[in-house]
Amino acid sequence: MQKTPLPSASLSSNTPMMKQYLTIKHQHLDTLLFYRMGDFYEVFFDDAKKASRLLGISLTARGKASGSPIPMAGVPYHAVDNYLIKLVNLGESVAICEQIGDPATSKGPVERKVVRIITPGTITDEALLNDRKENIVACVFQQDNIFGYATLDIASGEFLICELNSSEAFESELHRTSPVELLHPEQWDNSQIIANRKGLRACPPWEFDLATATKLLNRQFKTNNLTGFGVDNAKIALIAAGCLMQYINDTQLVALPHIHNIKLTSQDNCIILDAATRRNLELTQNIAGGFDNTLISVLDHTSTPMGSRLLQRWIHQPSRDHQLITGRFNAIGSFITAQNIEPLQEQLKLVGDIERILARIALRSARPRDFSKLRNALGLLPEFHQLLAENTDSARLNQLDQDLASYPQLFELLTQAVVEVPPTLIRDGGVIAPGYNEELDHWRDLSQGATDYLNQLEIRERESTGLSSLKVGYNRVHGFFIEISKAQAVDAPAHYIRRQTLKNNERFIVAELKEHEDKVLQSKSKALAIEKALSQLTYLQLTSSAISQIDVLTNLAERALANNYHCPTLHNGIGVSFKESRHPVVEHVMSAPFISNPVELSNERQMLIITGPNMG
Incomplete structure (x- = not known):
């Protein structure tokens, strides 16, 4: 589709409203601009043609510019989420321009401004997200043979960086994290690595600067330096993180208090799986791109969306830390011994997605029901503490029990302030419970x-x-x-x-x-x-993390019992020894009984070709 040059906002033939639209649009040339007019979001010029084609909405015209009719399309404001989902899934970004002035006092067009920019990697709205999948935006920067890579899940606030010593290692990490948006330098020599990916954003060279990155990150974390995070020596990764932080600031247009930490990760602490291995193992996605007959389809009976996302992270980044792995094994064994898996899972099902609720609260985009869900989750914490009292034999569960904490004052506040079943949107009113605030009751x-x-x-x-x-x-x-x-x-x-x-x-x-x-x-x-004013809740992230881990560990305990899995013994040598081993996915697919296999691999015997009744 041929693009039509966007007219200047200063043209005398433009109406006051169109001058306002063009002034705002020239600030967001690469983004669809949804311009609020009454009960509709309108789009004009090439944006209208594009929206009509992508969304299947009618293309009309309004007025003229340079003697030609101005293309126009629109969507109802109350149904905008449905259209945003389609656009985000197509890799498009949308700037939402709202009326912020008072029509009663405005002379000329009502004052408007862009209040948020929705991109595939920065969405937090529940309606726009897959609740069982992480939504990551990333940035890569290369210097010599070192790849600096930064990832951010804005819906959880997890900000990670790493440095990789080869294009193969970067490609493996890229496949593991699967970002929906990837920022990269313009005219990058290694751009073939990311060719054909969706959500690519080329950034100018001045956005990749260490001094600027350090300043941006210190401002975000309210620190004088980054020494406390242990990232000072990862300079190339910090450059990528700075570019990513600038992008987040440009799109969110609000403070980001839930992003208060940055962690340096290393592939040395986990088993490295290249892209081909991940694909062929069908860990979370089968060869056809679906969910069926994958490892996650067998193992994921988690009770919360955030638990499901954490389990997928564990599967995609298997740890090599024996202490960490042993701690998880002991926690799973403790749940099996205490026989409190079922009551814990029943409580977990009532929790909801606290991780993403907290992010929306921090971003001032929470909806009324987010507050009621948070209140209900806080009300369950005493029950969790009581159930976990049966698992004193696990150091990991004892720590998670402490991390759960308790928030009686916040629970009481939300109970008194928020109605039992609030409306979907704040604009519908009736969110705050009667009697909570005398002045509010009066108005x-x-x-x-x-x-x-x-x-x-x-x-x-x-x-x-x-x-x-x-x-x-x-x-x-x-x-x-x-x-x-x-x-x-x-x-x-x-x-x-x-x-x-x-x-x-x-x-x-x-x-x-x-x-x-x-x-x-x-x-x-x-x-x-x-x-x-109820939005100061980001300190609950530790509680959210503890609930996620408890969910995954109880889930794995339940799966171990249901599928008759046995706890392995770890050693520091080379090789594995399996007795009566079974393939966790194949045995679920087969209608006939699975014939178990012994497997012995060592430094002397590093490969086996297995044939027999399970082959095929």
């Missing part, structure tokens, strides 16, 4: 009484003016108004101030109505401010 009563007030005002004004067509109304765009037919509008009283002209009617405002409108709008803004 809410006023707002809910608006209909009675308007009915009384309509009767009074109709009688005083003698205008039979007079009506008093309200809409979200223009606020409160008095509407009179055009035939009778010439007889409107002198103190009526014209607000809007329609095809068959004129709309006016009077001082009393404006005063009431100010009070009602103030009541809504005050309610919103109080609801947003």
